[in-house]
Amino acid sequence: TDQMELMIERSENDPADALMEEALNGNLGPLQVTDDMEKLGFQNTFLAGYFYAGAPLLKRFETPANTRTDINLQPDAYNQTTPAEMGALLDDIYQCAQTGGGPFAVVFPGDISQNECKQMITYLTRNKIGVLIEAGVPEGTQVAHKHGWITEADGLIHTISDAAIVYSPGGNYVLAI
Numbered sequence: 001t002d003q004m005e006l007m008i009e010r011s012e013n014d015p016a017d018a019l020m021e022e023a024l025n026g027n028l029g030p031l032q033v034t035d036d037m038e039k040l041g042f043q044n045t046f047l048a049g050y051f052y053a054g055a056p057l058l059k060r061f062e063t064p065a066n067t068r069t070d071i072n073l074q075p076d077a078y079n080q081t082t083p084a085e086m087g088a089l090l091d092d093i094y095q096c097a098q099t100g101g102g103p104f105a106v107v108f109p110g111d112i113s114q115n116e117c118k119q120m121i122t123y124l125t126r127n128k129i130g131v132l133i134e135a136g137v138p139e140g141t142q143v144a145h146k147h148g149w150i151t152e153a154d155g156l157i158h159t160i161s162d163a164a165i166v167y168s169p170g171g172n173y174v175l176a177i
Contacts, residue, residue, distance in 0.1 A: 008123040011148055013051035020050065031058055037085075039107050040092065045081040076150075086163040087176035090144075094165050094174065097121050121165065132162035133175055142167040 006015040020029025030047035037045040044065040049055045057077055065082050066075040095102025096117035104112045124144035128134070134143050145164030149157045163176035 005123060005126070008146060009126040009128075011127070011146065017050045017052055017055075020047075028058065034061070036108075037089075040089070040103055042081070042085045042088070045085045045089075047079055049078045051079070083161070083163070083176035086146075086161075087174045090163055090165050090174045090176070093117050093120050094172070124165070132160070133164040133166070133177065137166060137168070 003015040003019050006012045007019060020033060021027070023029075024032045030049055034046040034048070044063040046061045046063070048059050048061055049057045055078070060077065061080070063080065066080060092103045094117075096104040096112060096114060097120070100114035100117075104117065121144045124146060125142060127145055127147065129147060132147050133145055137143060143164050143166055145162055147160075147162040149160040152158050161177060164174070166173050166175060
């Protein structure tokens with residue numbers, strides 16, 4: 001539980017690595033995460049290795065997003081997704097938490113409970129950074145989100161992302177940037 005809280009609430013990579021290594025399949029944990037994402041229908045989301053510096057690349061992935069010829073966003077060989085797929089994943093978690101149904105119930109029957117999905121959202125609501133999506137909603141709005149950024153070798157941040165379930169009086173919605 002502590003590792004999960006650190007991974008989600010503080011967006012730390014070391015706890016993510018520890019969870020994949022301990023709870024999943026040892027050295028192949030990232031590939032198991034990728035397999036689960038593929039089962040959910042995500043074609044552009046994968047982990048090809050752990051997050052720690054110098055981690056071996058376990059597999060090369062070609063996806064519809066990273067094989068485009070009209071644009072080159074210099075994708076990371078270790079870790080890729082799209083805003084659409086992260087939004088869909090949050091929607092899957094939301095559906096599971098609300099009704100116990102949705103894609104999780106179909107793809108992983110009996111493996112992920114409604115209460116576990118509610119706990120996922122609770123962890124996501126504890127991610128308090130005061131910027132990105134949180135900064136763009138009225139005060140008091142509940143935001144269940146996961147942010148991330150990468151500091152590159154040059155010391156600069158070139159990639160920033162945030163994906164959230166936003167609970168609003170007008171209706172709840174998912175936003176991924």
